[in-house]
Amino acid sequence: xxxxxxxxxxNKHGLDKKVKKMEYDVIVIGGSASxxxxxxxxxxxxxxxxxxxxxxxxxAIVPCGIPYIFGSLxxxxxxxxxxxxxxxxxxxxxxxxxxxxxxxxxxxxxSDGTVFxxxxxxxxxxxxxxxxxxxxxxxxxxxxxxxKDKEYLDxxxxxxxxxxxxITIGGGFIGVETSDELRKIGKDVTIVEKLxxxxxxxxxxxxxxxxxxxxxxxxxxxITGVGISxxxxxxxxxxxxxxxxxxxxxxxxxxxxxxxxxxxxxxxxGLSLNEKGYIKVDEYMxxxxxxxxxxxxxxxKRDFITRKISSTMLASTACAEARIAGMNLFKLSAMKTFSxxxxxxxxxxxxxxxxxxxxxxxxxxxxxxxxxxxxxTGVDKHPGTLPEVHKQTVKLIxxxxxxxVLGGEVIGxxxxxxxxxxxxxxxxxxxxxxxxxxAQIGTHPLVTAPPTAYPLIKxxxxxxxxx
Amino acid sequence: xxxxxxxxxxNKHGLDKKVKKMEYDVIVIGGSASxxxxxxxxxxxxxxxxxxxxxxxxxAIVPCGIPYIFGSLxxxxxxxxxxxxxxxxxxxxxxxxxxxxxxxxxxxxxSDGTVFxxxxxxxxxxxxxxxxxxxxxxxxxxxxxxxKDKEYLDxxxxxxxxxxxxITIGGGFIGVETSDELRKIGKDVTIVEKLxxxxxxxxxxxxxxxxxxxxxxxxxxxITGVGISxxxxxxxxxxxxxxxxxxxxxxxxxxxxxxxxxxxxxxxxGLSLNEKGYIKVDEYMxxxxxxxxxxxxxxxKRDFITRKISSTMLASTACAEARIAGMNLFKLSAMKTFSxxxxxxxxxxxxxxxxxxxxxxxxxxxxxxxxxxxxxTGVDKHPGTLPEVHKQTVKLIxxxxxxxVLGGEVIGxxxxxxxxxxxxxxxxxxxxxxxxxxAQIGTHPLVTAPPTAYPLIKxxxxxxxxx
Numbered sequence: 001x002x003x004x005x006x007x008x009x010x011n012k013h014g015l016d017k018k019v020k021k022m023e024y025d026v027i028v029i030g031g032s033a034s035x036x037x038x039x040x041x042x043x044x045x046x047x048x049x050x051x052x053x054x055x056x057x058x059x060a061i062v063p064c065g066i067p068y069i070f071g072s073l074x075x076x077x078x079x080x081x082x083x084x085x086x087x088x089x090x091x092x093x094x095x096x097x098x099x100x101x102x103x104x105x106x107x108x109x110x111s112d113g114t115v116f117x118x119x120x121x122x123x124x125x126x127x128x129x130x131x132x133x134x135x136x137x138x139x140x141x142x143x144x145x146x147x148k149d150k151e152y153l154d155x156x157x158x159x160x161x162x163x164x165x166x167i168t169i170g171g172g173f174i175g176v177e178t179s180d181e182l183r184k185i186g187k188d189v190t191i192v193e194k195l196x197x198x199x200x201x202x203x204x205x206x207x208x209x210x211x212x213x214x215x216x217x218x219x220x221x222x223i224t225g226v227g228i229s230x231x232x233x234x235x236x237x238x239x240x241x242x243x244x245x246x247x248x249x250x251x252x253x254x255x256x257x258x259x260x261x262x263x264x265x266x267x268x269x270g271l272s273l274n275e276k277g278y279i280k281v282d283e284y285m286x287x288x289x290x291x292x293x294x295x296x297x298x299x300x301k302r303d304f305i306t307r308k309i310s311s312t313m314l315a316s317t318a319c320a321e322a323r324i325a326g327m328n329l330f331k332l333s334a335m336k337t338f339s340x341x342x343x344x345x346x347x348x349x350x351x352x353x354x355x356x357x358x359x360x361x362x363x364x365x366x367x368x369x370x371x372x373x374x375x376x377t378g379v380d381k382h383p384g385t386l387p388e389v390h391k392q393t394v395k396l397i398x399x400x401x402x403x404x405v406l407g408g409e410v411i412g413x414x415x416x417x418x419x420x421x422x423x424x425x426x427x428x429x430x431x432x433x434x435x436x437x438x439a440q441i442g443t444h445p446l447v448t449a450p451p452t453a454y455p456l457i458k459x460x461x462x463x464x465x466x467x
Numbered sequence: 468x469x470x471x472x473x474x475x476x477x478n479k480h481g482l483d484k485k486v487k488k489m490e491y492d493v494i495v496i497g498g499s500a501s502x503x504x505x506x507x508x509x510x511x512x513x514x515x516x517x518x519x520x521x522x523x524x525x526x527a528i529v530p531c532g533i534p535y536i537f538g539s540l541x542x543x544x545x546x547x548x549x550x551x552x553x554x555x556x557x558x559x560x561x562x563x564x565x566x567x568x569x570x571x572x573x574x575x576x577x578s579d580g581t582v583f584x585x586x587x588x589x590x591x592x593x594x595x596x597x598x599x600x601x602x603x604x605x606x607x608x609x610x611x612x613x614x615k616d617k618e619y620l621d622x623x624x625x626x627x628x629x630x631x632x633x634i635t636i637g638g639g640f641i642g643v644e645t646s647d648e649l650r651k652i653g654k655d656v657t658i659v660e661k662l663x664x665x666x667x668x669x670x671x672x673x674x675x676x677x678x679x680x681x682x683x684x685x686x687x688x689x690i691t692g693v694g695i696s697x698x699x700x701x702x703x704x705x706x707x708x709x710x711x712x713x714x715x716x717x718x719x720x721x722x723x724x725x726x727x728x729x730x731x732x733x734x735x736x737g738l739s740l741n742e743k744g745y746i747k748v749d750e751y752m753x754x755x756x757x758x759x760x761x762x763x764x765x766x767x768k769r770d771f772i773t774r775k776i777s778s779t780m781l782a783s784t785a786c787a788e789a790r791i792a793g794m795n796l797f798k799l800s801a802m803k804t805f806s807x808x809x810x811x812x813x814x815x816x817x818x819x820x821x822x823x824x825x826x827x828x829x830x831x832x833x834x835x836x837x838x839x840x841x842x843x844t845g846v847d848k849h850p851g852t853l854p855e856v857h858k859q860t861v862k863l864i865x866x867x868x869x870x871x872v873l874g875g876e877v878i879g880x881x882x883x884x885x886x887x888x889x890x891x892x893x894x895x896x897x898x899x900x901x902x903x904x905x906a907q908i909g910t911h912p913l914v915t916a917p918p919t920a921y922p923l924i925k926x927x928x929x930x931x932x933x934x
Binding site: 033036037040041044062064067073079304314315316319335336341342344345346347348353357382385413414415421424425428429431438439441442443447451 | 884
């Protein structure tokens, strides 16, 4: 983007009419979930400080909403993050790419040549979709990744509209959600996943089996336990060859095999990365330069339970980190630290929700935690004769020592997300099954399970009996 | 019920084929939410003990489901509690009424003359619908209360089927839910509430106004701020006269002005009642007789925050008390006590949910707590362009001292119940707004608010700024 474009855009949006003030107290690089949340939380905590957000995207897109562009929304315009909040919160926005950070002079330079000085800098540079270097044919036409890039997504949407048969490589959340959405508008979709189960890194096997059952009911096909050896075709992809030699034809290929942190600027600025390639940060989100923080997909994550470096990228975790960073920008609070990612996921396929917080049983066993587990299946409304009642299952993973809750998984209806968040709260606040056994919960026929058989409490009873 | 009937019923259900064993370790009197939960939790905790439940109802009904019989279910059979769980949990059931408790001999006598001895006795005798003694005309035909009594409800359902115009006296949860259900099947319904607002004792005024707006949209009429002076008509009610002299005509009247604890047996057994007429209990649910516990609507409640005696009756609170009682039957655990009712309510009108946990702002102010409050309104799915998105509002009430969370209110879609439960957990575990500000939450387009604007966290930010 040229200088003039940037100025015109900024003027049109009235955000920084006169970009004369080149000195800012805080500069946030990146305009997605974590950048926005750092800027807003920071400005809220330090209203007297000046904030500038520099982002390269003309229009920021809601990251978690991207899969839903392909079926429910059908246009990227419906998945945009409004810029109104920046004006409202007195945060200036510069649309341009940062090309250089000078950590000695404490400046950022953008591609239009402008130099901004900062007191505190926050890197919220995010991640980008992986394209495995070993995968032959990944550069063919009609092979799409799912980036947070409106223009790319517009093109992908347009080109996919004429495709009938689609193969999705990778059965993680983005692959599954996008495939389900494409099936919703009549595409013939097959997911190919190398692991034994769809969503196999997120959930325990018995939950994955329910995911798979739901996909089957929704006519989304999948092949598990076999990888892709290459993408075949000429200029245009015509299908994939599996590791077992089988060939599947397709009109388009989706490549959803994960994301990698954007750390180019951080590396150039001399900041340390960890062994997985994320920018090293402490519990206040400081990098090894005390005036630079990093948050979101580009920043190091440590698992809350295993204490190991994690590569889980979630907008929700990103925002939690961003709130910590924003609150700690100028004054550290030992009460407001990020103590490791609990990795709280949820998703939905039609009216069935799936959620997980903390460690799964398989991770806990692999890491050699001495655990007990308990599951209970009931209903999410009561009596079960009411319309739209959904089966609700809660599985809990707890340490044998003291019954400390280490993880939980949920299958249910529309309340799955918040029930999973409740389990996340229990884990983050180091509660035990006793806290669940003695919990008061509110219940109502149309919105929750019955008080006599609230699955979270019943699952805790199963765990307690084994302790 | 005669002896023979009782035996026949019990034999048919295979629950206590030979009622020869007249000695039980535990006898629970009452077969609704708290009785069931005490028996099941107790048997689970003490599998070697023998349990007998004595209930007077042939068929137990799901208490919170009763309003939904009048519109969604249309028959009481769809709102029954199955007896399967008793067999499964090896809990014997006797269908009869207890006529006498001998606390010296530790026996219960039922109306068929059988005498049962107990080691521990649990009173779960519940509550019954109030009929105000001052209300003229309450005994007329076509004036109905909402008791937990299948036969009565069957008659009411039948008689209401021919009524076109219905007046509901009392705008609490049961009155509102039943009225909304009756409107759903085409009845012309008007709620008359003496307080300034519908659900005025449960919620703060601005939330009540949203309840009222929702009722209006659903074409349920209401009159607030005026009481009833009498029910008019001959043998059959033809309407009501309001305190302001106005007369409203109706084909049927619903009287939903609250419930009172069933304490007859307790009083006869010499147990103490508190000043509001509930059976006095300690934090382990013991009455003043160490071998007798009381749980549910008949048992004393103390507000978790105000520490005052409360008259809130909820199946969910009843079940929380019942779990405590069941776990403490033979061995006391200082970690498993009932530390006061948080009064977590939720309800739904169509696809709009309303929830509350802890104290409202008006109660807090009345009780002279030094508080700050904060509200935030967002959406329950994201982006807001997705289908079935519902506005979501969270209001938090916190102590100025330390930001301890004292209460919360929620308006939203189908996840309102679990989000309210999350706030309940925060209150019960004495968390502060800091715990919310630093909380990790999971988010997903189809099941939660966005991570950047999760109303619970944003409301906490509003509170934090005022602290």
